[in-house]
Amino acid sequence: MLRVEHLTVKFPSRFGDVTAVEDMSLSIAPGEIHGLVGESGAGKSTVGAAIIGLLQQPGYIANGDLMLGDTDLRALDRFEAHALRGKRISMIFQDPQTSLNPLMKIEDQLVETILAHEDIPSNDAKKRAIDLLEEMGIEDAASRMQAYPHQFSGGMRQRVVIALALCTNPELIIADEPTTALDVAVQSQVLDLIRRLADIRKVGFILITHDIGVIAQIADTVTVMRYGKLIESGATAQVLGHPKHAYTKQLMDAVPPLDRKITRFRVPEEDDGLAASGPGKGDAAEAWLLEGVRQQAVGLSLQNITVEFPGTRTSIWHKPKPFVALDDISFDVQPGSVMGIVGESGSGKSTLAKTLTGLITPSSGGMTLGGSPLPGGKTRSRHHPSRQLIQMVFQDPFSSLNSRHRIGTILAEPLWLYGLVNDSDERRDLCIDMLSLVGMDPDAIDKYPHQFSGGQRQRIAVARALLARPTILICDEPTSALDVSIQAQLLNLLKDLQAAFGLTVLFISHNLSVVRQMADDIVVLRNGRIQEKGASEQVFETPEADYTKKLLSLTPVMPHDWSL
Amino acid sequence: MAYFIAKRLVQSVFVMLAVAFLAFSLFRFVGDPITQMTGVETSVADQERLREELGLNDSFALQFARFTGDMLKGDFGFSYRTRQPVAEMIATRIPATLELGVVALLISLFVGIPAGVYTALRPRGFATQAILMATLVGVSIPTFVIGIMLIFFFGVQLGWLPTFGRGGTVKLGGWETSFLTVDGWRALILPAFTLGVYQLTLTMRLVRAEMMEVMRSDYIRFATARGVPMRRLYFRHALANTMVPVITIIGLQFGGVIAFSIVTESVFQWPGMGLLFLESIRFVDIPVMGVYLVVIAFFFVVVNLIVDLLYVAIDPRLRIRDVS
Numbered sequence: 001m002l003r004v005e006h007l008t009v010k011f012p013s014r015f016g017d018v019t020a021v022e023d024m025s026l027s028i029a030p031g032e033i034h035g036l037v038g039e040s041g042a043g044k045s046t047v048g049a050a051i052i053g054l055l056q057q058p059g060y061i062a063n064g065d066l067m068l069g070d071t072d073l074r075a076l077d078r079f080e081a082h083a084l085r086g087k088r089i090s091m092i093f094q095d096p097q098t099s100l101n102p103l104m105k106i107e108d109q110l111v112e113t114i115l116a117h118e119d120i121p122s123n124d125a126k127k128r129a130i131d132l133l134e135e136m137g138i139e140d141a142a143s144r145m146q147a148y149p150h151q152f153s154g155g156m157r158q159r160v161v162i163a164l165a166l167c168t169n170p171e172l173i174i175a176d177e178p179t180t181a182l183d184v185a186v187q188s189q190v191l192d193l194i195r196r197l198a199d200i201r202k203v204g205f206i207l208i209t210h211d212i213g214v215i216a217q218i219a220d221t222v223t224v225m226r227y228g229k230l231i232e233s234g235a236t237a238q239v240l241g242h243p244k245h246a247y248t249k250q251l252m253d254a255v256p257p258l259d260r261k262i263t264r265f266r267v268p269e270e271d272d273g274l275a276a277s278g279p280g281k282g283d284a285a286e287a288w289l290l291e292g293v294r295q296q297a298v299g300l301s302l303q304n305i306t307v308e309f310p311g312t313r314t315s316i317w318h319k320p321k322p323f324v325a326l327d328d329i330s331f332d333v334q335p336g337s338v339m340g341i342v343g344e345s346g347s348g349k350s351t352l353a354k355t356l357t358g359l360i361t362p363s364s365g366g367m368t369l370g371g372s373p374l375p376g377g378k379t380r381s382r383h384h385p386s387r388q389l390i391q392m393v394f395q396d397p398f399s400s401l402n403s404r405h406r407i408g409t410i411l412a413e414p415l416w417l418y419g420l421v422n423d424s425d426e427r428r429d430l431c432i433d434m435l436s437l438v439g440m441d442p443d444a445i446d447k448y449p450h451q452f453s454g455g456q457r458q459r460i461a462v463a464r465a466l467l468a469r470p471t472i473l474i475c476d477e478p479t480s481a482l483d484v485s486i487q488a489q490l491l492n493l494l495k496d497l498q499a500a501f502g503l504t505v506l507f508i509s510h511n512l513s514v515v516r517q518m519a520d521d522i523v524v525l526r527n528g529r530i531q532e533k534g535a536s537e538q539v540f541e542t543p544e545a546d547y548t549k550k551l552l553s554l555t556p557v558m559p560h561d562w563s564l
Numbered sequence: 565m566a567y568f569i570a571k572r573l574v575q576s577v578f579v580m581l582a583v584a585f586l587a588f589s590l591f592r593f594v595g596d597p598i599t600q601m602t603g604v605e606t607s608v609a610d611q612e613r614l615r616e617e618l619g620l621n622d623s624f625a626l627q628f629a630r631f632t633g634d635m636l637k638g639d640f641g642f643s644y645r646t647r648q649p650v651a652e653m654i655a656t657r658i659p660a661t662l663e664l665g666v667v668a669l670l671i672s673l674f675v676g677i678p679a680g681v682y683t684a685l686r687p688r689g690f691a692t693q694a695i696l697m698a699t700l701v702g703v704s705i706p707t708f709v710i711g712i713m714l715i716f717f718f719g720v721q722l723g724w725l726p727t728f729g730r731g732g733t734v735k736l737g738g739w740e741t742s743f744l745t746v747d748g749w750r751a752l753i754l755p756a757f758t759l760g761v762y763q764l765t766l767t768m769r770l771v772r773a774e775m776m777e778v779m780r781s782d783y784i785r786f787a788t789a790r791g792v793p794m795r796r797l798y799f800r801h802a803l804a805n806t807m808v809p810v811i812t813i814i815g816l817q818f819g820g821v822i823a824f825s826i827v828t829e830s831v832f833q834w835p836g837m838g839l840l841f842l843e844s845i846r847f848v849d850i851p852v853m854g855v856y857l858v859v860i861a862f863f864f865v866v867v868n869l870i871v872d873l874l875y876v877a878i879d880p881r882l883r884i885r886d887v888s
Contacts, residue, residue, distance in 0.1 A: 052789055086791025098782040102881060103804045112800075113790050148880040164790060 001204050002028040002051070002172050007064035009043070009050050009228075020046045020059065021228045028172065028221075031202040033194065035219030035236065037212055037251075039483035040454075043228035044208045048174040051206070052089050053081045068172065087117045090165035094177035096157035100149035106133075106160055107145040110167055117168045132163045136193065154345070155186030162193065172204045179214060183344035183510065188554040191218050210483055212255050213556035216240055224248050240558065254488040256513040258557050261537065264495070265488035265517075282437030285430060289466060289501050297335035297502045298370025298389070298471050300356070305329040305365035307351055307528075325351040326362070327528045333472075333521070335370070338498060338505040340519025340536060342512060342551070348528040349508045353476045356506070357392055358384075369472070388418045391470035395477035397457035401449040407460055408445040411435070414468035431467070438463045438493060455486030462493065466501075473498075474506045479514060491517060512555050516540050524548050572872055576865045581632070583861035587854035588631045591641075592620075594850060600644055635858065645849040653840065654855055659740045660730060661829070661836030665822045667752055668760030673814070676764045680771025681803065684779065699765040711758040711831035718754060726751045728833035755832040759825055763817050770813055774806040781805075808879055815871035819864040 009021040021043040028034045036044045049055045051066060053073065066073035068088060076084065093099040101109060110129035111122060118125070133141035136159040149157060158178065165173050175194065179187040195218045197203050207219055215222050215236060222240065223233040224247065232245040243249045254265055306328055311320030326348045333339040343349050354360040356367065361377025368374055369386050380386065391414075394400040401410055411431040415421045421430060432442040438459040449457055458478060465473055475494065479487040491514065498505050507518045515522060519536040524545065532545040543549045591597065597620065598611050606614075615621055619630060634641070640650040683692040702710070719727035731751030734744040742748025778784060779802055787801050826838035833839070837856060844852040876882045 054785065054789060082788075082791060082794065084791070085789055091786065091789035093782050093786055095782060099786040101783045101787065101801050101805070103879060104801070109787075112792060112796065116791055116793050116796075150881045161786070164786070168790070 001030050001069060002026075002206075003065070003067040004047070004051065005065040005067075007047065007050060007066065008062045009046050009055065009059055010062045011059045017062070019062075019228060021050065024064070024225070024228075024230050026223050026230075026233065028204040028206065030171065030204055031198050032221060033198050033205040033207055033219045035215035035222040036206055036208045036225065037210065037215050037222060038225035038231075039210060039251075039485060041227070042225040044210075044225055045176055046228070047225075048091070048176055048206060048208055051172075052085060052091055052174055054085075054091075083117075086113060086168050086170065088170050089172045089174065090168070090170040092158075092161055092165050092173060092175040092178045095181045096154055096161050097181070099161050100157060100164075102149055105146055105148055106152075110145070110164060113164055114167050129163070129167060132167055133160070136160070136163045137189070138163075154182055155189060158182060158186070158190050159193070162190070162197075166197065166201075166203070169201075170203065172206070174206045174208070176208045177210070178207070180209065180211070184512075184551060184554045184556075185344065187214075188556070191556075194218065211556070212240065212252060212484070213558060216558045217556040224251070251484065252558070254484040255558065256488075256491070256511075256517045258513040258516060258540075258552070258555055261516055265492055282433050285433035285437045285466075286500065288430060288433075289469065297504055299335040300333040300339075300370075300472055300504060300506070301331075301368045302356075303330050303366045303368075305352075305355060305362045305367065307348075307355055307360055308363045322363075325528050326355065329365070329525075329528075329530060331523050331530070331533055333504055333506065335504055336502040337520040338507055338518050340515035340522040341506060341508040341525060342510065342515050342522060343525035344510060344551075346527065347525040349510075349525055350476055351528075352525070353392065353474050353506070353508055356472075356474060357390055358387065388414075388468050389470055390472045390474065391465035391468045392474045392476065393458070393461050393465050393478045396481055397454050397461055398449075398481075400461055401457055401464075403449050405448075406445070407431075407435075407447055407449070410449075410460065411445070411464055411467055414464060418468055420467075420469060431463075434463045434467055435460075438466075438497075439489070453486075455482050455490060458482060458486075458490055459493065462490075462497070466497065470503070472504045472506070474508070476508045477510065478507075480509065480511065487514070494518070512540075512551060513557075524551070568876070569873075572869055576869060579865055580858075580861060583858055584632050584635060585628065587857045588628050590857070591631070591850050591854045592627065597850070600848065600850065640855045641851045643844075643849055643852050645844070645847045645852070650851050650855045653852065654837065654859060655738065656740070657835065657837045657840045658859075660742075660834060661822060661825055661838060663742060664752065664756055664759060664825060664829070664834060664836060665818065667756035668763065668821055668825075669814075669818050671756060671760040672764035672767050676767030677771050677803075677810075679764075680768040681775055681798065683768070684772045684775035685798065687776065695768075699768060702761050703765045707758060707762065707827050708831050710761060711755070711828060714754050714758060715831070725754055727754070730835060755828050755834050758831070759821060759828040763814075763821060766817060767810065767814060770810050771806055774809055775802060778802045778805045804878065808875065811871055811874050811878070815867050815874075819860075819867045822863050823860045 004027065005025045007021055007024040008019065010017040010019050012018075024043075024047055026034060026036075036047060038044050046055070046059070050061055051073065053076070055061070061074060071084070071088075073081070073084075100106075107126065107129060110132070111125045114120070114125040114128060115122060130141045130145060133145060138144055138156060138159055149160070152160060162178075178194070179190050182190060191214065194205060194207070198205055207215070209215060219236045221234065222236045224231040224239065224245070226247055232239055232243065232248050239248060240252065243252065256262075256265070305326055306324065307326040308322040308324050310322055329348075329352065331339070341349050341352060351360060355362055355376060358375075358377055358380040361379065366373060367376060369389065374380070374386055375384065408428060408431055411434065412424075412427045415427045415430065421427045428445070432445055435442055435444050440456060440459055440463070444452070444456075444460070449460070452460065462478075478494070479490055482490065494505070495518070497503065505518075507515060509515050516536060521534065522536040522539050523533045524531040524539070524547065526547050531547045532539060532543065539548060540552070543552060597618070598615055602611055602614065619627060622630075638651055640654070642648065643650055643653060646653065679695055683695055686692050715727045718725045726747075729751060730742050730748060732745035732747030733740045733742050734748075736744075742752055784797065784802055787797055792801070824838075825834075825836060826842055828834065829836045829838035830842055837859070840852065841856045843849070844856070
């Protein structure tokens with residue numbers, strides 16, 4: 001149905017054309033789900049954009065054939081191409097929160113799309129929209145259709161998005177990371193839906209994703225890409241079960257397994273200039289840190305912590321009902337251990353991190369840090385020692401570093417703020433050494449954050465946290481914005497640092513496989529309540545709570561044996 | 565919703581009180597009102613009697629309460645200069661300024677928004693560059709220079725349009741309008757354009773920036789990917805999303821246009837509040853200045869209230885009754 005041959009996409013720049021995709025070929029039959037997998041910058045999305053004709057300016061197709069049935073996609077003029085979009089090829093985007101127009105009702109968006117391509121009475125279009133939404137699993141579609149996008153949850157919104165992509169009966173849908181922003185439970189529902197649509201409606205899908213687990217679960221065929229080039233392609237079982245190319249193997253090795261704990265990840269060879277933390281490098285920083293933690297590791301304990309947020313006030317007389325973000329949370333973190341906090345979005349994971357760092361005041365309950373009470377929120381003074389002892393690594397490495405400061409300034413801040421090193425030359429030397437310790441080149445010190453990739457920035461964020469000489473490190477989804485190979489590197493780094501300095505780590509993630517690799521103990525959160533807590537291996541092997549079981553069963557995993 | 569409006573109204577009351585306080589302090593403390601009102605030949609005893617009659621010896625709080633109370637009753641006091649009631653003076657001037665401001669606003673909207681959309685959609689076109697250049701020149705030149713140039717060109721050289729005053733006006737009840745005669749409209753064009761040109765540029769640039777931002781958003785890309793007709797994409801999807809921040813600025817600017825039409829009114833001898841204010845300053849006519857302050861603040865408050873309500877009308881996310 002779709003045939004792409006020798007596709008080359010280039011982006012002109014001041015230094016000549018940059019080739020984003022080179023000599024890419026793939027073909028898709030009706031009802032086939034074709035996985036397009038690769039790390040960020042591999043050119044996956046560019047391939048999708050080239051097919052639908054929505055390449056970002058000023059990119060252009062330099063070479064190759066794009067055939068949809070008998071239509072030559074490259075021969076179409078601007079208007080023909082636009083008429084074909086939606087009619088024959090449609091697209092699903094990553095984030096359902098942003099892919100719907102917030103100011104228009106669902107009904108209007110569906111009906112306008114149908115009417116754009118078909119000359120039918122608007123009542124018929126409306127009827128079809130209702131049927132379609134019900135097919136997508138939205139109950140009471142006729143009345144829900146009157147709602148605006150913000151009145152739907154993330155999963156429901158992605159269903160609406162799929163309905164929109166499908167409402168004109170296209171032959172091909174390009175799904176660009178359709179489940180990346182969703183929780184596992186919702187992800188599995190959406191993947192089921194995509195599989196069903198391919199089987200029943202015979203829609204062809206290009207499933208662009210960085211998650212090999214997702215590919216393994218639903219794709220019929222798969223293409224692995226790297227640096228804009230095709231690495232390997234074929235039936236899913238063939239490619240993932242018996243990878244021929246070394247890169248495919250490395251990519252699969254970097255995926256954390258859900259069913260066992262491995263000590264270290266094998267990391268794909270990198271050519272992005274990371275300095276290996278060999279002997280002699282980072283020694284001074286290591287010694288400095290060890291000197292700090294020699295005062296012994298401390299544990300953390302929470303007793304009946306409850307956090308409430310005020311609700312939206314709608315009346316002068318009625319007090320709004322508070323929203324309970326954390327409900328009666330108690331657990332202990334052993335000194336020098338890694339505590340994994342797992343839960344879906346909205347479960348209160350990040351609220352917990354903010355409560356511990358003193359950014360949120362709990363409405364009741366208490367915390368202790370190494371035996372001494374830890375005041376919460378505004379009652380914790382600016383100079384409370386815990387402000388130094390508890391450090392945090394945030395999820396998004398792009399917004400957690402001040403883009404107007406040099407790396408040196410960012411790293412030196414904890415040193416003078418906490419009065420650890422008062423001489424500025426000494427600070428600089430220590431920062432340089434610390435960069436080596438986290439596997440970065442020393443010349444990074446004079447650069448700005450935008451000059452680094454996501455993985456490198458996250459290393460810098462870790463370095464900044466360590467320079468405060470913390471005893472407790474809170475990592476809030478530290479790898480969820482990163483590729484698997486970078487994630488593997490960062491997890492290795494965190495493991496090494498944790499082991500070397502006896503840090504107590506709170507590792508927050510929605511990704512069960514990652515948590516399994518990191519955590520000694522684990523707490524499963526849902527809607528602000530603890531569902532289960534215990535030793536990590538025990539919870540993963542013999543989960544007790546139904547919710548934990550459900551989460552484990554829904555997480556996409558790679559089968560051990562591929563039946564060919 | 566009702567709670568939201570109630571909250572805004574209460575806030576507005578406090579703003580008005582604060583401004584009233586400023587106006588009162590101006591009246592009470594900038595110079596001694598008695599010496600301003602009386603001549604050199606008035607005896608000290610008479611001055612003292614006047615002071616007592618006007619209640620200027622009462623406590624500060626009482627005086628302020630009386631001042632506010634009088635304001636609420638519509639009693640704005642008397643002008644030092646003309647000995648007329650200030651309320652009457654302002655009332656005869658308000659229509660001129662409001663009409664000028666509204667026409668300036670409409671010009672800036674009807675030219676600025678389409679121009680903004682056009683320049684956003686064709687960011688590299690020749691016309692876009694020309695428009696951007698021209699408007700940059702437009703804002704760089706002070707308003708009075710633009711006004712004088714327009715007078716020189718259209719009024720003096722070509723002789724097409726009158727250069728001062730309101731031309732033909734018609735009385736509708738207490739409202740003197742220029743909208744109903746050809747002469748009135750002819751007299752309105754030049755000052756309205758002069759007053760609107762700055763806001764026009766601002767609106768255009770803001771619409772352009774916002775529109776370019778919105779055109780890059782996921783939902784526009786998604787709407788393009790499913791083949792929504794381009795016209796609908798631009799004007800239904802993109803423009804509505806552009807308007808939310810634009811409305812704030814337009815609202816604030818409209819208050820500004822009314823308040824700072826002083827220069828334009830002076831250049832074109834437009835008999836509005838701005839000109840009145842200028843004359844009052846020249847003669848240190850403090851009661852008029854105080855009332856002017858209060859009236860302008862009132863405009864700002866009303867315009868901002870309207871802007872808030874427009875937000876809610878445009879953006880369903882701000883409406884509180886949620887389904888889920």
